[in-house]
Amino acid sequence: MNLPNKLTILRMAMIPFFIFFLLKDMGDEKNRFIALALFIIASLTDMLDGKIARKYHLVTNFGKFMDPLADKLLVCSALICFVEMGKMASWMVIIIVSREFIISGFRLVAADNGRVIGASYWGKVKTVSQMVMICLLIADIPNAFMKYLTSIFLWASLILTIISLGDYLIKNKEVMKEQA
Secondary structure, eight states, X not given: OOHHHHHHHHHHHHHHHHHHHHXXXXXXXXXXXHHHHHHHHHHHHHHHHHHHHHHXXXXXXXXXXXXXXXXXXXXXXXXXXXXXXXXXXXXXXXXXXXXXHHXXXXXXXXXXXXXXXXXXXXXXXXXXXXXXXXXXXXXXXXXXXXXXXXXXXXXXXXXXXXXXXXXHHHHTHHHHHHHO
């Protein structure tokens, strides 16, 4: 197993620890800081594994499939925790998580046809905006500007989620035609 794939597995292994500290005593500053640090480290492994894979030609089908799945697990875990913590509306989380299930299903159908669908530009922008939003929600800095900035990223993430879904469906419509 190459280094990028090990980083993807590490990111997935960090998720339970991230959730534990995010939800432990909901709002305790020390635990929130640990959760934020874990989330940032996990997010950086996402960026790092992709750069290493491309630079050293270590791109694998495992990485193309598992890297986006690891991202989805990390982000969806945080979003579900935010509903419990009262930081995010459940309908927003449902839209974001639904998009992730739809794209994962699309990738499975494509893989069944011998095709691998990698991340698109809009999918990458969506992921970055969600990760920034999650960091802002975890940090929960109590001033008006930061609350406003968090709200902007919350709505931007939701809009980018919808745009990226449309982009994937339009660019990969032949995958569904092949099944029909």
